[in-house]
Amino acid sequence: MGAEKKKESLVGVVVVTHGSFGQSLLDVAEIVLGPQEYCKAVGVDVNRGVDETVDAIRKTIKSVETGRGVVALTDLFGGSPTTMSLSLMKSENLEVITGVNLPMLVATLQSRLMHLDALAEKIRDAGQQGIKVAGAMLRKKTTAKK
Amino acid sequence: MFLVRIDNRLIHGQVIEAWLPYTGAKTVVVANDDLADDVLQQEIMSLAIPQTISSVFVGVENLHDAVADMPPSDVLVLFSNCSDARRAYDTGFAFNLLNVGNVHYTPGKKQISPSVALSDEDEGCLRHLTKKGVTLDFRCVPNDPIQVRF
Numbered sequence: 001m002g003a004e005k006k007k008e009s010l011v012g013v014v015v016v017t018h019g020s021f022g023q024s025l026l027d028v029a030e031i032v033l034g035p036q037e038y039c040k041a042v043g044v045d046v047n048r049g050v051d052e053t054v055d056a057i058r059k060t061i062k063s064v065e066t067g068r069g070v071v072a073l074t075d076l077f078g079g080s081p082t083t084m085s086l087s088l089m090k091s092e093n094l095e096v097i098t099g100v101n102l103p104m105l106v107a108t109l110q111s112r113l114m115h116l117d118a119l120a121e122k123i124r125d126a127g128q129q130g131i132k133v134a135g136a137m138l139r140k141k142t143t144a145k146k
Numbered sequence: 147m148f149l150v151r152i153d154n155r156l157i158h159g160q161v162i163e164a165w166l167p168y169t170g171a172k173t174v175v176v177a178n179d180d181l182a183d184d185v186l187q188q189e190i191m192s193l194a195i196p197q198t199i200s201s202v203f204v205g206v207e208n209l210h211d212a213v214a215d216m217p218p219s220d221v222l223v224l225f226s227n228c229s230d231a232r233r234a235y236d237t238g239f240a241f242n243l244l245n246v247g248n249v250h251y252t253p254g255k256k257q258i259s260p261s262v263a264l265s266d267e268d269e270g271c272l273r274h275l276t277k278k279g280v281t282l283d284f285r286c287v288p289n290d291p292i293q294v295r296f
Contacts, residue, residue, distance in 0.1 A: 018159075047261065049250045050155060078194025079159035086190040 010112040011119055012064030013039040015100060016057055016085050017075040018046065022100070029105045036109055038064040044081045054084045061092050069093040069116040071108060071123065073100035095120045103130025148218045151245040152225045156181070157191045157201070160247070160287050161224070166199060168288040171222035174201045177209040177234055178226050206230045210238035228264070228271035235275060244275060245283045258296065261286040272296065 015022035022041035072085040077098040085096045107126030182205040192201040204212040225231045251263035
């Protein structure tokens with residue numbers, strides 16, 4: 001009963017991307033964090049009609065909505081997975097965040113008890129902070145020790 | 147000469163990342179009756195267009211008047227389907243070259259390239275335009291090879 005209640009308070013997550021990129025990201029995130037609930041991927045097949053695809057995204061959003069709202073993580077700002085997701089803000093309690101990467105998705109899945117607005121900011125920051133020129137960082141560290 | 151494209155997704159990644167830089171267009175004109183009346187959808191579509199490029203949304207039959215004062219080579223015109231392109235042509239918007247970029251598949255259509263599937267009606271519209279002297283270009287993105295597939 002207690003576990004049930006906790007589940008229902010999670011913000012829903014939908015990864016909306018071109019092709020199978022979103023599903024692959026989700027598969028990898030589940031390897032890192034274990035299986036997740038109220039979290040799904042939708043691949044936009046560009047050879048299908050816009051209305052049909054928007055319907056598929058809408059159904060997926062509804063299927064992960066627990067009453068706390070849903071974040072849609074999309075790939076390219078200006079791309080059709082993003083514009084299609086944005087068009088659903090009229091009817092759904094939804095935030096749309098572009099540029100999805102693995103650090104963002106992992107941070108999202110770890111923070112789903114937050115309020116939607118605060119969660120959105122955290123996701124953006126995690127995405128940006130996940131990008132490092134790691135080789136240069138390492139070089140700097142090793143040179144300093146010499 | 148106006149740059150004219152049919153794309154069932156109108157403004158999206160291929161247009162923003164590939165066609166706008168390639169053409170150097172300064173204005174995107176979306177000729178679509180549904181979008182012309184939907185301000186929210188217009189805002190969504192134009193959100194990711196670079197700030198140096200303007201966007202205009204007009205009804206298909208108003209296109210001719212809307213672009214009358216624009217320098218043609220600065221304008222990229224987008225239609226979502228073949229019949230809109232034909233209708234614009236027949237109501238006074240003349241063009242010589244039509245890029246047929248994305249026309250999505252539905253059952254009964256004939257797939258003529260990876261991104262273009264034509265119904266009999268679509269084909270009729272394109273034949274109508276070629277008879278008027280319009281050249282068809284079936285590139286989905288600018289660096290696709292130019293091939294006659296029609």
